[in-house]
Amino acid sequence: MITLWHFLGVGATLFALGLVGFLTRRNLITMFLCAELMLQGVVINLLAFGRFHGTLSGQAMGLFVITVAACEAGLAMALFLMLYRRGKTLDSGDWQQVRETGVPAATDAVPLPLPPADDEPKLPVPGLRPEQVAAPFPESSRA
Amino acid sequence: MPDPLSPIGLSLIAVTLPLLGSVLSALCGAARLPRLAHMPAVLTFAAAGVISGYVLFTLAGGKDPLSYKAELGTWFTVGDMKVPVAFHLDSLSLIMLSTVTFIATFIAVFSASYMKGDDGFARYFAVMGLFVFAMCLLVTSNNFFLLVAGWEGVGLCSYLLVGYYYTKPSAAAAARKAFLVTRLGDVGMILGIFWLWKFGGYHSNIDQLVDHITHQPPAADQITLCCLLLFCGAVGKSAQLPLYVWLPDAMEGPTPVSALIHAATMVTAGVYLLARTAPLFALSPTAQIVVTIVGGLTALLAAFIALAQYDLKRVLAYSTVSQLGFMFMGLGCGGAIAPNIAVTAAIFHLFTHAFFKALLFLGSGSVMHAMGNVIDMRKFGGLRKLMPVTHATFLIGSLALAGFPLLSGFWSKDQILTALHDAGTGRSVFHGYYYTVYLVACLTALMTAFYTFRAYFLTFWGEERVPHEAHGHAHESSPAMTIPLVILAVGALAIGAVVDPLTHWFGHFLERSPVLHHADEAFHKTTNMSVGHHAFNVTVAAISSVLSLAGIGIAAMLYRKGGPEKVPTVLKPVFALSQNKAYVDEVYGATVVLPAETAASGSGQFDGFLDALARLISFIPRFLGAVLRPLQNGLVQFYALGMVLGLAVFLTVVVLRSGR
């Protein structure tokens, strides 16, 4: 028999996962999705309680949650777009100007892995004269 | 509101005029008309002088008690206490008012010429007007609140005028000294006023207060203490031992200021205070004898110091201290003979002294003006041909100060000496003390004559010497300066004889003051002695004349040829002692200033310790801040993490508590 408590457990787990993602991930889009994940956990909670009490209020609340989530999504996307225009990045760690004066900016100690070496042959850049190793013709012939 | 044409109304106009002059002078300075700044002051002082003189003469005849009162509304109300702006005009305040405004007028005229071209011309006359106003307020007020206001106003203005050349460190120091030393006395005075207020049935007006106390006198030692506390204020303001030290230093101000302080305003305030409260002093013979002894000691010490000073103004300054000592000696006699005689003698001396001391100071100012601001008598001499008017007037002033027979100073000093003599030979418990003080006063009179004429001879006799600071244009001063000298000289010459010994006008007029009447009553009640009247004592007058002439003679013998200083070898140490002002400043330095400085530096150390402690305490939040500051790293995710961790801890506590 599946009871209320089973649903509550699943909802709590989803909420916790979203929380972890929101706190640790640095991509603004991923953070937004994690926030949505938390909302899903909450909606499950509401529906489970609604069913347990045999009312439809839980479902109504769930609808409102989805409404708020839609608003949030619209605004969040607009903000991401503007932030991206300013900083050309989606890294939430780039926006840290509100720190205490005298505190150094947070930097990442470990370097990022280099992109894998490119095995493809390199073509010369079009429109530019390739670098000459040795002059094929005598100087006078140029004129 | 009194009728403006009644005596009290006119007097109040006379009181207010200097204030108006002060404001107008200040406005002249503000309106970029500083050259005209002397006009309002001179004109208002003159007008005030004329008005008060007119009131004086209209009231001069008659024998009725002379007392006019006026209240110009309420100053302030505190609880049940209502303090009115109350004025009281009697013969005492009328004489003071006339003297102050009259002398101030001539000093202002003199100053207009003396201070010409100075940067602070307008400021000078504005403060001077305020000074005269404060003094007038002081002598006409009928309650202690207004009196203290005038008293402190006088102190403030003396600070401003003594420190007139405020860029000069010595002037600034002298101003500070004058202010602080007089304040020391004021503390006692204000305590005394508080106590009097309690004894006096909490009346705010002086006449009601005095009435209350004379009818229901408190215990003898209480009234004595009260009187002595009041006397403290007088000691500070009127430069008596031990608080006289500010007055010689006050020479740092412009010379007319010295004339104003010494002759008309400021130093006479203490004498006036004691005269005004004479009924209270009459209740306490002990306080009176203290006043006399302090006056005697001051007179003697100041005269002694004046013997060997080279600074002309300093000689005059110490002579002022000494003459004030005479006034207090006279006031103190009220405990042994009738207070009206004592107060009359003191106020009479104040009156004549105002003339000749103003004259002497203005004369010295004239000399100083001609000598290029040099005042050291060793650097000039033989000026009698160069400055004939100044010489003549200075001679008259010196004769008056020395008590030369028949001049103003002789008559007033004789009254004081007679009073002392009578007290010393009377039935008083303290007659021994009084007689001793009488002898001291005689000695002081001799010394006064000597040092006055020493200064006179050193300045005007001998071969003509002019200091190079005069730049070769040493000459007689302009008429604007000499005319006041001449007028004051006439006063010094004749006014003493005219107003009292010949006409007895002064004494009779002063007796009409209800204050003296109350004082006599209280004296009679306290000592059971009958109230006598002043009588001319030929013996005392003769002794005084002989002493005066002897002093002048010795000075002429030693200094007739002018400088340099001639001192018999035997008297060298005495001379040195006098020249070093009897080491009073040094003694004060060792006994008062040094301990105070030690205490101050100790307090400074302790303050530093407290500061260190405070810094230590303040270091704790700073340290915590430094530790916690990196947490504010601007990363919003990091903040959210902190919130969630905090929430987790909080929820853990809640869940575990409710789960049990």
Next chain:
Amino acid sequence: MSLDINNPILQLILATMLGGLGVFFLLPRPRGRWVAGGVALVLCGMGTLAAFLITRFGQPLAASDAANIDWVGSGLFWLFAAGAIVFGMVLVTQRNPARGAIAFAFVILSTCGLFLLLAAPFLMAATIIIYAGAIIVTFLFVLMLSNVRTASDENDRSREPLLGALAGFAFLGLVLFTLHSSEADSTGPEALLTSIERVRLTEAVSKLDAGEADEANNLVNDVLVNRVDGKPTVAQRLASHDADPRVAAFLAQTIELRKSNDKVFNAQNAADKSKAAAALRPELIVYLGNGHLPARNVANLGTVLYSEYLLAVEMAGTLLLVATVGAVAIAGRRNPAKEVPA
């Protein structure tokens, strides 16, 4: 507390610790990401969580009446729950946001399955429609703005992975512990009505609708008074739990229902009978509705929204409008740095 493997507290702690550790290992970072171990730990954690739920709140396949085991319901629940959690885990730990969006789509599908199990078909449909749009938009953004081919700060780094995982899973542990302690007595009834009783009563409702009042009366009587197939009646079955207020209220309702049923039986003429039957029907519906939502979900939800929650619905609409205006205002600026201040 002994270290018994069946101890729910131990399972709870173990589940959160394993899950947290697994997520910590799986979170993206330039160096030291241990995918295999993380996955293993997360799976172990999920297993322990399932064990905890089963130990504590009842085995899905061990109903009181073995004949009526809800195989389908239980199976679907476990399927959707596992799907939601697994794909949520993928969303959190996946370094590529595009794949994260796909995972989120699966999370939505799984939760929609759970919504169905919770008798909310309308919400399920709405969620799928709305989130499909949301996810497509997200996808567009990822394509537009994010560079996933090379390593980047936003995708390959985590902010405080250890502390973040600790915070999140501590929270989870707390919630689970609260669940554990809030249903402390396991003596409560599994359900107010057994499935066979429910079937009989539903049958009674349909008989009433068909106008066969006596048949319905008999069916209700069977459930409430007679022992159906030798089983105890409702009142007998719940008598031991009457301390529970919910059970007590249900028992009171049972008595009322029995009285109404008796009125149908005692009716003298046809008019009285049909009147009593009409009164019995809504009572029976309410009685059946205990713990179960009515059918016709959309119609009922609409009634609730536009009656009880009318103001809130209007407010939600306004909110959407405002958010739209705000989003346009924020995103509409071409280059905020070059804007001349008014």
